[in-house]
Amino acid sequence: MTALLEVSGVSVTFDGFRAINNLSFSIGAQELRAIIGPNGAGKTTFMDIVTGKTRPDKGSVTFGERSVSLLSLSEAEIARAGVGRKFQRPTVFEDQTVAENLTMALKAQRAPWRVLFWKEGPDDRARVQALAEEVGLADHLPRKSGELSHGQKQWLEIGMLLAQEPRLLLVDEPAAGMTLAEREHTTQLLVEMAKTRAVVVVEHDMEFVRRLNCKVTVLHEGAVLAEGSLDHVTKNQQVIEVYLGRG
Amino acid sequence: MTRQTFVERSFLARNPSVLWFILILAVFTLGVTVLSEAYGLAFISTSFVKTLGKTLCLCLVALAMDLIWGYAGILSLGHMAFFALGGYMLGMWLMYARTEEIVVAALAQGGLPATPEEISQGIAVQIFGVVGASEFPPIWYFAHSFWAQMALVVLVPGGLALAFGWLAFRSRVTGVYLSILTQAMTLALALYLFQNDSGLRGNNGLSGLQNLPGLGDVSQDDLSIWFFWASALALGLGYVLLAWLVSGKFGSVIRAIRDDEQRVRFLGYSVEGYKLFVFTLTAVIAAIAGALYYPQAGIINPAELAPIASIYLAVWVAIGGRGRLYGAVIGAAFVSLLSSWFTGGRAPSIPLGFYTINWVDWWLVLLGLSFVAVTLFAPKGIGGLFDLWQGRMAPDRKGAQLGPEDGSLQEKEALK
Numbered sequence: 138m139t140a141l142l143e144v145s146g147v148s149v150t151f152d153g154f155r156a157i158n159n160l161s162f163s164i165g166a167q168e169l170r171a172i173i174g175p176n177g178a179g180k181t182t183f184m185d186i187v188t189g190k191t192r193p194d195k196g197s198v199t200f201g202e203r204s205v206s207l208l209s210l211s212e213a214e215i216a217r218a219g220v221g222r223k224f225q226r227p228t229v230f231e232d233q234t235v236a237e238n239l240t241m242a243l244k245a246q247r248a249p250w251r252v253l254f255w256k257e258g259p260d261d262r263a264r265v266q267a268l269a270e271e272v273g274l275a276d277h278l279p280r281k282s283g284e285l286s287h288g289q290k291q292w293l294e295i296g297m298l299l300a301q302e303p304r305l306l307l308v309d310e311p312a313a314g315m316t317l318a319e320r321e322h323t324t325q326l327l328v329e330m331a332k333t334r335a336v337v338v339v340e341h342d343m344e345f346v347r348r349l350n351c352k353v354t355v356l357h358e359g360a361v362l363a364e365g366s367l368d369h370v371t372k373n374q375q376v377i378e379v380y381l382g383r384g
Numbered sequence: 385m386t387r388q389t390f391v392e393r394s395f396l397a398r399n400p401s402v403l404w405f406i407l408i409l410a411v412f413t414l415g416v417t418v419l420s421e422a423y424g425l426a427f428i429s430t431s432f433v434k435t436l437g438k439t440l441c442l443c444l445v446a447l448a449m450d451l452i453w454g455y456a457g458i459l460s461l462g463h464m465a466f467f468a469l470g471g472y473m474l475g476m477w478l479m480y481a482r483t484e485e486i487v488v489a490a491l492a493q494g495g496l497p498a499t500p501e502e503i504s505q506g507i508a509v510q511i512f513g514v515v516g517a518s519e520f521p522p523i524w525y526f527a528h529s530f531w532a533q534m535a536l537v538v539l540v541p542g543g544l545a546l547a548f549g550w551l552a553f554r555s556r557v558t559g560v561y562l563s564i565l566t567q568a569m570t571l572a573l574a575l576y577l578f579q580n581d582s583g584l585r586g587n588n589g590l591s592g593l594q595n596l597p598g599l600g601d602v603s604q605d606d607l608s609i610w611f612f613w614a615s616a617l618a619l620g621l622g623y624v625l626l627a628w629l630v631s632g633k634f635g636s637v638i639r640a641i642r643d644d645e646q647r648v649r650f651l652g653y654s655v656e657g658y659k660l661f662v663f664t665l666t667a668v669i670a671a672i673a674g675a676l677y678y679p680q681a682g683i684i685n686p687a688e689l690a691p692i693a694s695i696y697l698a699v700w701v702a703i704g705g706r707g708r709l710y711g712a713v714i715g716a717a718f719v720s721l722l723s724s725w726f727t728g729g730r731a732p733s734i735p736l737g738f739y740t741i742n743w744v745d746w747w748l749v750l751l752g753l754s755f756v757a758v759t760l761f762a763p764k765g766i767g768g769l770f771d772l773w774q775g776r777m778a779p780d781r782k783g784a785q786l787g788p789e790d791g792s793l794q795e796k797e798a799l800k
Contacts, residue, residue, distance in 0.1 A: 188650060216652035228647045230640045237636045247652045249661040253634045301651065 141166040141335045142305055143204070147186060147196030148359075156182045157193065158359035166304070169331035171346045171367075172339045174356035175380050180339045183356070184307045188222050189215040200305070217247060221303030225310045227290035231283030235274055235293055238282050239265045242297035264300070272296040273322075288319050295326065305335045312345040324348045343367075355380065395628060401710055402627045406620055413616040420612075422605040430608045434680045435724060437612035439717055441677035442700075444619045446716035447709055448666035448673070449697050451626055454706030455635065456662045457642025459559075462566030463670045464693035465573050466541035470671030471678030471688070472577075473540055475590035476524060477533035478679060481597035483510045484528070514588050521583030537675045538668050545667030546660065553656040553663070558645075567691045574689035589685025593678055611680050618676055619713075622669055626709055638662060699755050705767025714766050723747065 140163035149157045157179045164170050174180055185191035187198060189212040198207045200218060207215050216222075229238050243261060246252065269275040272292040277285065282293055291311070298306060311327065312320050327349060330336050340346050346353060346367060353370050355362045357379050363370045370376050396403055416436055419427040428436075445467050452458050487506035491498035498506075509518045526532035552565055580586035596607060629635060638658060640648045645655045678684045697716075704715015725731055726747035734741040743750075758765055 190646075211654070212646075212649035213652050213654045216650050222650050224647075228644060230636075230643055230647075232639060232643055233636060240633060241636050241640060242651055247654065249634070249654075249658050252637060252653075253629065253632070255633050257633075297651070 139166070139202070140164060141168075141201065142187065143197075143199045144183075144187070145197055147193045147198065149182060149186065149191060149193045156359050157186065160196070160356075160360055162354065162361065164305070164335045164337060166335055167332060169328060169336050169349060169351040170338070171349055171351055171353045172337060172356060173341070173343070173346060173353060173380070174362075177358075178356040179359040180356055181309065182359070184222065184309060184337075184339065187215075187305075187307060188212060188220055213247070216301070216303075219302075219304035221298045221301045221306045223294055223298055223306070223308040223311065225313060227287065227294050229282045229285075229290050229293045229297070231281065233282060234279055235269065235282050235285070236265055236278040238293060239268055239278075239296055239300050242300035244300065244302045268296045268300050271299065272326075287314055288316065291315065291319075291323075295323075299330070303334065306330065306337070308336065308338045310340055310342075311338060312340065312342050320345060320348075395631065399627050399631055401708075402624060405623055405710055405713070409616055409620050409623075413613065416612060417609060420605070420609050422603070422609045430605045433608040433612055435721075437608065437615045437680045438677050439720055440612070440615035440619045441673045441680070442720050443713040443716045444615070444622050444673035444676075445670045446697060446700050446704070446712040447619075447622050447626055448669040449701045450706055450709055450712035451630070451638075451669075452662055452666045453698065453701060454708070454712065455630055455642065456638040456659065458659060458663065459563045459698065460566045460663065460666075461563045461691065461694045461698060462570040463666065464697055465570035465689050466545060466667040466670040467674035467677070468684065468686075468688040468693075469541040469544070469573075470537045470674030471684045472584060472590065473533055473537040473671070474675040475593050475678055475684050476527045476584075477530050478593045478595075478597065479511060479590050480507060480524070480527040481530070482592060482595050483507045485597055485600070486510070512585065515580040515586050517581075521581075523583045534675075537671055541671035542664055542668045545664045549660045549663040553659045556656075567694070570689050570694055571691050574686045574691075577686035577689065584686075587685060587687075589683060589688075590678075591683040593684065594680070594682035596679070608680070611676065615676050615680075618672060622673075623709060623713070626669075630709070699751065702755060703758050703765050705765030708767045708770075710770075711765055711767025718766065719751070723751070726750075 142162075142164050144160060144162040147157055147160045148155065160179070160183065162183070172180055172183070182191060186193050187207065189207060189210060192208065199205060200207050200215075200220065205218065207218070207220075210218065230241070233241075240257065240261065243264060245255065245261075265278070266275065269278055272295055274285075274289060274293060274296065277289070282290065285293060291314070295311075308327070311323050315323060324345070327336055327338060331351070338346075338349060340349075350367075352365065353367050354364045355370050355373075355376050357375075362379065363373045363376050416428060416433060418424040420433050421428070421430050422433075445463065449460070449463055452460050452463070484503065484507050487503055487510060488498065491502060491506060504520070505518070508520050512518060512520075520527070526536065548566075548569055552562060557565060576582055577584055578587050584590065594604065594607070596602070599607065630638070637648065637653055640651075641653075641655055641658055649655050696719075700715040700719045701712045702715070703719055704713065705711025726743045729744055731743040731747075733743065762768055764771065
């Protein structure tokens with residue numbers, strides 16, 4: 138299996154603090170991967186680098202079959218290339234309706250001129266409806282998304298990510314603040330999504346990671362400490378010392 | 385539960401406020417025409433028709449301000465610079481062509497037919513004598529051509545906005561820093577134009593713009609109502625254009641940029657491109673408004689580009705209610721008419737015994753206080769009153785947080 142995303146030898150320093158230290162990581166085109174690690178291990182910085190928010194000091198990040206370097210692209214270009222990101226806190230546009238939020242995220246031309254003359258066709262409408270059903274918000278399409286509950290906002294954001302049809306999805310702590318039933322639903326959805334694309338889940342909650350039942354990468358001090366199945370990494374002595382042992 | 389179905393509806397059906405706006409504007413235009421000196425009962429003086437026409441132009445530039453600030457969230461404090469530049473561009477042709485008529489008439493009395501050089505020289509002396517020059521500066525190259533100057537009304541402010549916006553947005557200057565930068569831009573332009581050798585007659589500015597070339601026989605009564613019509617038409621078209629623009633996906637994207645631009649980037653939209661587009665478009669709208677305004681004012685000088693002018697523009701939009709187009713129009717019309725009433729010396733002074741409140745001096749204090757009051761107590765501005773009214777008509781009960789999963793009866797009943 139060839140890698141969809143290939144991160145190699147990446148380092149980044151903030152004011153002398155080395156947040157990412159010679160990190161290498163790769164993920165296949167249809168793969169689910171969990172990233173765990175203690176606070177400050179560099180999980181969020183890793184996502185920032187892949188999505189273009191932070192520029193690394195050295196190293197390379199390539200994406201897709203043609204190995205396009207993401208380091209020379211802007212955030213918007215990276216998103217258009219097929220990288221979607223879900224933030225820890227649900228970030229939806231609260232002043233706009235659920236339908237507007239989903240429509241904005243739909244895979245389509247993104248240039249101002251094209252968007253200005255974009256007209257919603259029956260296909261788009263059906264797609265928005267289908268997405269809303271998938272995330273359980275079909276009855277809420279005309280509502281302002283600011284009125285939704287916390288869990289519903291999480292779902293809306295997941296719906297928006299699906300609408301973007303990314304090839305690689307980065308998900309930051311999806312289970313935070315969710316009820317047990319919602320967690321189960323989220324797990325199913327992530328597993329389902331990883332059948333057609335690459336999904337990287339950053340998570341603190343070991344119970345949730347166990348449910349995902351996938352390969353796990355443990356980060357520590359900005360580098361990969363261990364990689365493998367959850368059972369494999371939890372037996373690793375180093376991992377126990379830096380992360381699990383403290384608990 | 386019934387499923388939400390989309391119903392195909394036309395643009396006007398989705399935006400009833402557009403129809404209302406056009407209707408009110410049409411009735412107002414008709415009313416003023418019927419009451420004007422030129423075409424009706426002469427209840428409204430020509431100078432007041434001009435004031436109303438100018439007010440419509442200010443409403444148009446307020447619309448532009450609402451798009452960039454209220455919708456896209458960019459507090460530009462330099463849009464009156466584009467307004468004034470539009471006025472200057474049309475003013476150059478007005479002044480040139482009008483002076484040409486006078487010079488040709490004067491030379492014709494000499495007996496011999498005048499050569500083009502003599503005419504050109506004569507015009508230059510007439511226009512630039514006041515700043516001690518007798519030749520046309522290069523920027524007047526197109527001044528003889530109406531169509532060229534009309535094109536420059538759009539191209540010069542549009543080009544400036546494009547260049548300024550490109551530099552500012554590309555460097556990701558946002559928020560208050562961008563506001564300061566736009567203030568600096570308008571101040572720098574004003575200071576440049578104040579110089580005599582700027583080529584636009586320094587602090588004298590351009591004058592006599594109320595006289596249209598070739599229409600010397602037409603009275604100001606008629607001209608004023610023609611400009612009033614043109615201003616009303618421009619405002620109507622501008623309103624429909626912007627209402628269409630903000631009603632679709634483009635409007636969604638710019639409001640999203642206002643609320644969380646980083647998130648919009650991760651959706652794949654180039655935030656800088658959108659900002660630049662909106663900045664340039666609003667600059668062009670402001671310039672067109674200015675080109676209609678200054679022939680009615682009769683004179684333009686660099687004081688029109690003073691930073692305070694653009695701040696007033698923001699105050700109008702804030703008081704009227706930003707984020708809704710009719711709010712901007714109401715704010716601009718209400719505050720600018722009130723302002724001319726107070727500063728025109730017509731408002732009665734209030735004697736307090738120990739001190740007399742003279743509104744010419746105290747109007748700005750009142751305006752400042754109302755701005756603070758609106759910001760603190762009624763952030764939706766005057767436009768917010770329409771929400772109150774609509775709330776009375778059709779209570780929106782689905783808004784409240786209704787608790788866990790199943791919700792309450794209220795929620796279900798609202799969704800049906």
